[in-house]
Amino acid sequence: MKYLIVMVAVVVLAGCGSVRKVETGTNKVGERFSMQLEGPWNHVDFPGIKPGQLWTMEGITVDELIIYAGIKDGQVMHPDNAAQTKKQNVVFRRDMPTEKIVSMFESVMTRDDSVFKLLRIEPSSFAGRKGFLFEFERIRRNDNLRQLGFGYGAVDDGELFALVYVAPALTFFPRHQARVEAIAHSALISPPVGAAAPVAILPPPVRVSIGMPGQRLPAVSTAARAVAIPEPK
Template sequence: MNLKPALLVALLASLVLLTGCTKPATWVGVTPGELVVCERLAVRIDGAWSRLEGTQQPKHDVWTSEGMPLDQLHFYTGLAEGEAFVPVKDRPADKPIPRFRKDMQAQDVVEMYEAFASRDGSVFKLEKLSPAKFADESGFRFEFSRVRKGDEVRTRGVAYGAIHRGELFLMVYEAPRIHYFTKHLPQVEAIAQSARPREKG
């Protein structure tokens, strides 16, 4: 087969593009130090974390330290009015999905997260909700426990949230209540303390 160089380049380029389009999401290591999550939330990390790359969700990042589904750290960065924790469309099936409104208070955001975390029948229980600084705002911190429906594992979670210029920033860490949650809690608290919003570019 004798291909002209230009054609060969074009073919290779389309192959790369195609591979890029169909590439499944993969876990990649996160380099310790300062980094910006989804271009909107700057954080500092010093532990070993992996993040899921290729999820096609521009405002949601998911990290793990032990590996999924053992522990998971979610960042929701700048959800705007009408957006949800999952991509939503204007169709009947999506109507019950709670959406963010910029006049929401801390309780409303907790309930919005609760609806998301118990959508499969898992039992979610709010343990504590208190005011807390997050993302340069007077935000809130909540703790919860959950019994996952699928495997009945009992988990604990901690979350920090704030509404910054009408957009929701939320980070949620959840892990089995035995061993893993307390193991990583100090690191998670440090990440929350370091979080600073970045304005849209």
């Protein structure tokens, strides 16, 4: 069953995936979210990563920066669509207090039975709004890799804006931490375009199963196993 999820994710990545360079300077994600980059990043795009946007420095099996630019009330966070599961999906609500938003991220990151330990959660200004920051440790179930991560977020006009970074505790987290912190500190949310602005700018939640950090990562390691080659052995 897990394999199915994984395979769907792999297909998506394989068939339609692409990587785009995110240039130094001002970058806009979605309609209302922007940030300043001191150096370039790689934006890995494939259907299924929505509602987040995935950036990486070392590759998607190593480090992931996930950007949420305006999650709407009632929107599902990385739907868990494995056909046979009856699991409850994780849904964002505009009136969610900070602790519930963080527990929402937590649920997504432990969906594969990875162990997640919250190290810190506190208020922090983010993108010019009153927001929050959280730090965590995670042991990825798929390969036992120990990861460290942190996230920043804020709710503006009922929409969630957030950044979550996760990377191996060895070498990679310390290597890129400052870079990501700088991005977080430069983030800005612009006001909604007029009160009567259309709400449904983002596409509806994509019906492809994908996890946040990690849930999808096994996808690639498993890609190989799930892969098909026409000739039998």
